Amino acid sequence: MSEETGIGGLLQGGRAAGADGDDRQTGAQGAGSDEELLSYALETLDIELAEARRMRDRLDGSIVRACRLLLDCRGKVVVSGMGKSGHIGKKIAASLASTGTPAFFVHPAEALHGDLGMIGAQDAVIFISYSGRARELDLILPLLAESAIPLIAITGSGDSPLARAAACVLDVGVEREACPMGLAPTSSAVNTLMMGDALAMSLMRFRGFNAEQFARSHPGGSLGARLLNRVYHLMRGGERLPLIACRGSVMDAMLELSRTGLGLVVVCDERQRVAGVFTDGDLRRWLLKGRTLDDPIIDAMSRPGYVLPAQWRAGAALEALHQRHISAAPVVDEEGRLVGAINLHDLHQAGIG
Structure with a gap:
């Protein structure tokens, strides 16, 4: 690589390419049709639905083991995950808590700076990581194992450190993300959310959790007022x-x-x-x-x-x-x-x- 085509040249080339790209993008936006936008949306849903069906077809006794583990839990269920997994984890924790399974969310980074003390010996942990290789796991997993706290992994990688350390693995792996670049968690995020719902609803129905009990978790809404x-x-x-x-x-x-x-x-x-x-x-x-x-x-x-x-x-x-x-x-x-x-x-x- 010559001096002219060094870092400065690459930056200039990048700016030029970016400018051309902006022009092309603007032109595409002007020429694009409503049918094209609709086709993108339909393709996204088709991919995510196909991946959800594949997850359903391979669902096995692992969900039963996970349910039994949480039914036997004498403390609370602690849900954790980084990034998008963390956002979905908060929803899963909220769904569990409102349907008869006491649960709360702990951010992995905060756990390493004091919040790990929120997890007790009677609790169970659900950790969500599609790769199963989040850096925070290197410190968290040994501490959970030392305290014999049962761990459920929701992951797309069955041979990851998270999966190997877990008492139970719920497989949310996908063959294809709906993101055309394969980068944004789309199909995998939907699978994770659905797996969490499957877990929460199975526990709710097995416990015989009823509408009045549900309302006691929602006293401020119209449902609570009615019930x-x-x-x-x-x-x-x-x-x-x-x-x-x-x-x-x-x-x-x-x-x-x-x-x-x-x-x-x-x-x-x-x-x-x-x-x-x-x-x-x-x-x-x-x-x-x-x-x-x-x-x-x-x-x-x-x-x-x-x-x-x-x-x-x-x-x-x-x-x-x-x-x-x-x-x-x-x-x-x-x-x-x-x-x-x-x-x-x-x-x-x-x-x-």
């Missing part, structure tokens, strides 16, 4: 409860409707049991018939009226009101006695809907 709240948590009681006795009049019911704004008045007998209900609609229909406000409420009310059990989940109560095309209902205890009332607004205000 954790009971009718008695949200119902109106005391002075907010629209109530009159069977001996009352339509006038008494109208005043209660106006006072509480629930859209419904509960008519009770002397034992505090619901005899019927009277709604805004009932009032309009009563007056249109030419009847008076002095008439007895027992002649105007709807019998017996739909009631909601206080112990019902709020989500089930909402569905029941929608199915019956009503906006409110009395709430009764296990003995059938009136304890409150609730309407759609109360449920929506609690984030249920």
